[in-house]
Amino acid sequence: MEYIYQLPLGMSSKDVSEKQHVLEDGLNIKNKTFQWKISDILSLKFDRTIVKQLKDIGEKPTKERKQIEIDFDGMLLIRVYNHGLLEQYTWDESYVKSDSWSVPIGHTRSRLIRHDFDKYKHLIIAGATGYGKSAILKMIITNLVLQQPKNTNLHLIDLKGGSAFQRFKDLSQTKSFTREPKEAKDILKTIQEQMKNTYSEIVDKGYEDIKESGKKERHFIIIDEAADIADDAAAMEVITDVARRGRGAGYYIIYATQYPSSQSIPQQTKRNIPARLCFVLDDATASQTALGQTGAESLPMIPGRGIYKNVKTQVVQTPFITNEEIKIQIAPFIRRNKEVTSIEKPKENRSNSFELEEM
Known part of the structure; x- marks a missing residue:
């Protein structure tokens, strides 16, 4: 009615x-x-x-x-x-949209909502433990790899101990991976330098952004439990800079935390990331911080039930992908017998140099 x-x-x-x-x-x-x-x-x-x-x-x-x-x-x-949303939508290959940078976010009662990174850029994800935050991150990574295997570059920072992202560590798309806050800062600084070079190259050729330039590659900086580096001013300064300028260079942040506060999600970061996905939270203050409005504290205690805010606010049920399904889907992209990883570190007068670091 x-x-x-x-x-x-x-x-x-x-x-x-x-x-x-x-x-x-x-x-x-x-x-x-x-x-x-x-x-x-x-x-x-x-x-x-x-x-x-x-x-x-x-x-x-x-x-x-x-x-x-x-x-x-x-x-x-x-x-x-008269009836609510289903409590679970099981992921299958119909959620994959080839050659696209849009990923499934969740079902409403009438349609599937997707987040297009080329259009809306970054994304903040918040929610209490056990209600879908890590699950949606794993699904987003899987979709990006399947949709754009040659053009996706992943920078995975898992500050919860590495349990969620460990399965993606050896993907050919994974360019950097860490579980340590100190290493996270170094990775972020390297990403910032790469972003500056890419942005300068695009602008110098007369293009407004990565999409207009025709460049295919995109970089995704995915941080799970960002609260663990919130007190590191240098790291947060880089995140804010990437959130502000990364959109033009094709560097997109997915910033996730289970402790949304004014410290873990700084105001400058929020201003540059209007798109939010929020699962159930313990009080209205946390909801206000993460979403800019109350509501997440009143969500039913259903894993995957969240509020997606991007221009308009919608209650969604996120698709769920099992770890077994992830393993099957990403298997063709796993690097075997990986011995070294390269982290590009641009240096003065050495624009084409890189370092090899033993693992």
Whole structure:
């Protein structure tokens, strides 16, 4: 059912959106009326226990909750759904969009939302442990590798110990990998120098950005648990610089944390990364920090259920890919018997030099 309202002067659609959980709770107040299904009636046995059977059906708790979706196109639209989103959408190869930089973010009730890095650039991901943050990062990496195997360059910084990104360490697309905050700073500085050189090359040739230049390669700096380097001013300065200038050079940041705060997500970084994906958080303050609005604290405790904010805010259920499926999909891109890794370090008067570092 869709309800359409004209907003009175002085009220914004945001005022209503922030009360979405109140409206949903009001729609789901239990009442004493019987809500039988045909299957309930067909299951009845007409014997001496019929009264008890009817009572049990009437008292049977329902798992279905009505949910609402709020939109604004000049009029306030409130859509009431009798059924919620599915609790899981299993990833398959239909989510892969060849030669594209867009990755699946999540399903709404009507469509699949994708995040196009060439259009929206960077992405902030926040959420409590166990509710989908690491899972979506693994899915994004897998999709990028499958969609653009020759042009994807990954810089993986896993400050939770390396458990999530370890499986991607030996990918031919992985150019740098670390689990240590100190090494993370060095990697970020190297990336910054590469970005500066790429940006200068693009601008010097008269192009506005990487897309106009026709260059195919893109670099993805993926940081899981960014809070662990939040107190390193030099590292955060690089992240802010890449978030500000990387968009033109094809250097995109995916910045993830389970502890969203003004320290772990600095204001300058937030201003340069308007796209956000937020899973359930413990309070409204954390939601306000990560999303710029409340709402994440009221999400149901369902892994993968999140709020994607990019121009408009939408509740989504992210697709889930198993570790076994990831292993199968990335197997063709694993480097065997890897002994060394090269980290390009531009130096003065040595523009084509690089160092080999033993692993």
